[in-house]
Amino acid sequence: MACRITELVIDCRDPETLAEFWCAVLGYTVLERDDIGDIEIGPGGTELGEDGLRLVLSRSDDPRHGKLPLHFDVNATDRDQDEELQRLLDLGARTADVGQTGEESWHVLADPEGNEFCLLRRRVDPAASR
Known part of the structure; x- marks a missing residue:
């Protein structure tokens, strides 16, 4: 059996702003918010592992250096x-x-x-x- 990518984590300074942006771009909804400010978005009404890639917008103040490799x-x-x-x-x-x-x-x-x-x-x- 092979693996499947189910979530992609993006480090960001402002998860709320990026969640709003990517939900509007992709037609996603907010699926979960955790206590440290991370936000998970994805197609509404799906369980993890079902159709659709979820994005986890993870709060980070680490500086970004150069172009992203992805x-x-x-x-x-x-x-x-x-x-x-x-x-x-x-x-x-x-x-x-x-x-x-x-x-x-x-x-x-x-x-x-x-x-x-x-x-x-x-x-x-x-x-x-x-």
Whole structure:
């Protein structure tokens, strides 16, 4: 039997702000808050191990050094790439420069704490994205 990734932990200064941002981006809900300020978000109504990756936003004041070795790629589910780009910017994302040429079919963005992610061109089925 193989393992499956069920949770991704992101160290951050402000779990509340990132939870609000990523819930809005991904259509997730807050699933749990612990006593030290960590927040777990994911598709609503799922148990751990069921469909959908959960994100744990873990409070940390450790300084971040340089570009992250891991990032999200997201695809729109109900609109084209340009409309989704505007929605993400309205939610608080900002454009990021990681050395792209401008000829890419994706947009590089950063969340409110500067964590890079890419908006890809393809539209995906909402049910398959959970």
